[in-house]
Amino acid sequence: MLYFDHCASTPPYEEAVQTMAEVMRAHYANPSSLHAAGTDADKLIERSRALVASQLQTRGGTWLFTGGGTESNNLAIQGAARQYAGRGKHLITTMIEHPSVFETFGRLEREGFRVTYLPASESGHVRPEQVEEALTGDTVLVSVMHVNNEIGTVQPIERIGSLLKRHPKVLFHVDAVQSVGKLPVRIEEWGIDLLSASAHKLRGPKGVGLLYVRDGVTLQPLLAGGAQESGYRPGTPNVPGIVAAAKALRMSTETMEERGRRMAGLKARLLRLLGVIPELRVNGGEPSADHIVHFSYPGMKPEVIVHMLEQHGIMASTKSACSSKDAKPSRVLLALGASLENAAGGIRISFGDEHRERDVDRLGEALRSIVEQLKPLERRLT
Amino acid sequence: MQYEQIVLRYGDLTMKGRNRNRFEKRMIDQVRRALAGFDGISYFKAYGRLYVKLNGQPYEPVADRLKDLFGITSLSPVISSEADLAKIQAAALELMRAIPVQPATFKVSAKRAWKGYPHTSQEMNHLVGGHVLRGLPGLKVDVRNPEVELRVDIQEEAVYLFHEVIPAAGGFPYGSNGKALLLLSGGIDSPVAGWMALRKGLELEAVHFHSYPFTSEQAKEKVVELAKRLSYFSGEPIKLHLVPFTDIQTRLAQSNNDNLIITLMRRAMLRITEELAARSGAGGIVTGESLGQVASQTLPSMNVIGRSAELPLLKPLIMMDKQEIIDIAMRIGTYDTSILPYEDCCTLFLPKSPTTNPNLKIVEKVESLIPDYEALLAAAADGTEAVMLSPDTATAAQAAGEDSWF
Numbered sequence: 002m003l004y005f006d007h008c009a010s011t012p013p014y015e016e017a018v019q020t021m022a023e024v025m026r027a028h029y030a031n032p033s034s035l036h037a038a039g040t041d042a043d044k045l046i047e048r049s050r051a052l053v054a055s056q057l058q059t060r061g062g063t064w065l066f067t068g069g070g071t072e073s074n075n076l077a078i079q080g081a082a083r084q085y086a087g088r089g090k091h092l093i094t095t096m097i098e099h100p101s102v103f104e105t106f107g108r109l110e111r112e113g114f115r116v117t118y119l120p121a122s123e124s125g126h127v128r129p130e131q132v133e134e135a136l137t138g139d140t141v142l143v144s145v146m147h148v149n150n151e152i153g154t155v156q157p158i159e160r161i162g163s164l165l166k167r168h169p170k171v172l173f174h175v176d177a178v179q180s181v182g183k184l185p186v187r188i189e190e191w192g193i194d195l196l197s198a199s200a201h202k203l204r205g206p207k208g209v210g211l212l213y214v215r216d217g218v219t220l221q222p223l224l225a226g227g228a229q230e231s232g233y234r235p236g237t238p239n240v241p242g243i244v245a246a247a248k249a250l251r252m253s254t255e256t257m258e259e260r261g262r263r264m265a266g267l268k269a270r271l272l273r274l275l276g277v278i279p280e281l282r283v284n285g286g287e288p289s290a291d292h293i294v295h296f297s298y299p300g301m302k303p304e305v306i307v308h309m310l311e312q313h314g315i316m317a318s319t320k321s322a323c324s325s326k327d328a329k330p331s332r333v334l335l336a337l338g339a340s341l342e343n344a345a346g347g348i349r350i351s352f353g354d355e356h357r358e359r360d361v362d363r364l365g366e367a368l369r370s371i372v373e374q375l376k377p378l379e380r381r382l383t
Numbered sequence: 384m385q386y387e388q389i390v391l392r393y394g395d396l397t398m399k400g401r402n403r404n405r406f407e408k409r410m411i412d413q414v415r416r417a418l419a420g421f422d423g424i425s426y427f428k429a430y431g432r433l434y435v436k437l438n439g440q441p442y443e444p445v446a447d448r449l450k451d452l453f454g455i456t457s458l459s460p461v462i463s464s465e466a467d468l469a470k471i472q473a474a475a476l477e478l479m480r481a482i483p484v485q486p487a488t489f490k491v492s493a494k495r496a497w498k499g500y501p502h503t504s505q506e507m508n509h510l511v512g513g514h515v516l517r518g519l520p521g522l523k524v525d526v527r528n529p530e531v532e533l534r535v536d537i538q539e540e541a542v543y544l545f546h547e548v549i550p551a552a553g554g555f556p557y558g559s560n561g562k563a564l565l566l567l568s569g570g571i572d573s574p575v576a577g578w579m580a581l582r583k584g585l586e587l588e589a590v591h592f593h594s595y596p597f598t599s600e601q602a603k604e605k606v607v608e609l610a611k612r613l614s615y616f617s618g619e620p621i622k623l624h625l626v627p628f629t630d631i632q633t634r635l636a637q638s639n640n641d642n643l644i645i646t647l648m649r650r651a652m653l654r655i656t657e658e659l660a661a662r663s664g665a666g667g668i669v670t671g672e673s674l675g676q677v678a679s680q681t682l683p684s685m686n687v688i689g690r691s692a693e694l695p696l697l698k699p700l701i702m703m704d705k706q707e708i709i710d711i712a713m714r715i716g717t718y719d720t721s722i723l724p725y726e727d728c729c730t731l732f733l734p735k736s737p738t739t740n741p742n743l744k745i746v747e748k749v750e751s752l753i754p755d756y757e758a759l760l761a762a763a764a765d766g767t768e769a770v771m772l773s774p775d776t777a778t779a780a781q782a783a784g785e786d787s788w789f
Binding site: 020023024028035037040041044045047048049051052244247248251 | 599600601779780781782783784785787788789
């Protein structure tokens, strides 16, 4: 099998699997218990937290462990919006966010918040000036993703952060689920107040999310319960998952440069191969992340291509895994001004550490033969 | 601006008489140790000052570390120039231009320490000032109240230029005033008392009384963290004595003198500490007491408690308000640790109405009636464990689990 769906989830590091099993076996006590077995488990969480802070180079602030990227995004956005609702009820985000951000804003809108959704350019980018123009005296939160989960474009987080420094009452949340461990994220330097990440996107276990909360920022918890995770996230912490997540994060960040170079080579190679198949159109412009390539076959249902790739032993995605069962055209592609048929036909290829050039060549060859096969059926299958 | 060196000033106090050489040597040793983590830094002495040559190291982190060392009154980032007028003038202009918010007024204060240099201090003020004025139109000279004072220090080996004078922690270098034991409880006050004692040049060892299982392991870890923080300021590892206090405390709790129990406990602590002081050659005991703060810190209480020890009791916080103490605790970075909610032995068995005015005769009588009291005190001193701590000693959390898991 050739697995090209690393944006959806990644094969965990063997070391992370091992760590998870060992910790699960040895430290089953509840980390909130007073006895030594409990405090030992609690120390593992604190050591993991310190490791996360050092790997992501934050000196202040708090790292919270949540149940995943979706929970981190929900907690950051709902938690901040509700906490600071007295200050203002206007929020800003973009049209190309992941559903866990986009739908969260939808929910807040129904609760009475006003939300500005910034459109992206044809290349798949939001401009910092758009953020500045959308700011009102009532704005309390801006949420912009770092790497788009569907087409891989990199948003100008550093520049948005620096313009928001002049608006100290506006909080800046970044959904960095697709970028942490893959490209540099300078949380404090860029003026980020809240940042979400997810362990299973960087070869850690599922069920562990990270949320950075800058000093001085308070969130309203989503759940009622105990005082775990500084009171922000009631519930017994997932000790083995958290330790394995911290380990996976360390392994990812330590090898980030070298892996990045390899991904860039693979991406360039795939783009060359796609370039000679005129039916396929690559979506999104630069800057973009090197581990994601997104293209459309206008006039062709994307599921057909996914299933035909499957016959070649190749796993790829249509759009965000969180919305791929939904047959509607991609909201993200539509936001870039794509035509309906183009928006319906997106295929996402995302690379991982196991891929070599020959794997990309196999993918290119499979696509060439699929297109050849489908060509006579164009438009009849949409 | 790439600074070449940092000049450290010691202040007058340490510079008097025959002690000067000793102080200077201690100072250099202390600076060297504190900066051991920075590669390539070199040092040289001048009268009343120490120069730290950065040799390419960035200025800020080095200065941040030095600001917390005791015995230094102020420091300045410095650039140097050859003793050549044109070069001095160019360096002065460059330094002035690098000031982030350009001042409206300035003056030059030149000092010709090396009399071989052809221009006098007075002449240099004009020569350098004139050059800067020509380079920065809009800037004016104000000799009385300048926003920036540009100093030009002409020494034989080089000419040093600087304008910033950053206040440092002051006090005396570590260990220049003898050795004392610090009673370290884990609360807000005692770490601040320790910091102030270190600032006065005392070499410190910390003493902590624990009453496991009445107190938790976390209470002890909290004290370990506080001791580590103190050792950051001294730049030296600190010894922490952990005294087993459970037996004494439970015995005192059973003596049916509830309102005296705090007095009795504090006296026991002082007696054990005095024994530890004798063993480690310490000449005093530092406590975080502040007059009137709690029942054991009234004047009559301190009188009765203090009589159990003969060594001088040093109480740096004695006349301070709680808020002043908290402000220092926050500044020195001990506050957040101190307020962690783990009970220490001082809050155990706390009676409803502890006496604020104990009677010495009664207290001594009660002590004499406790069976084997002397032996209990000796056993506590004998059972004391000591650990050496420095800022990079792993915390309990840092050492958690297997290294291979992280």
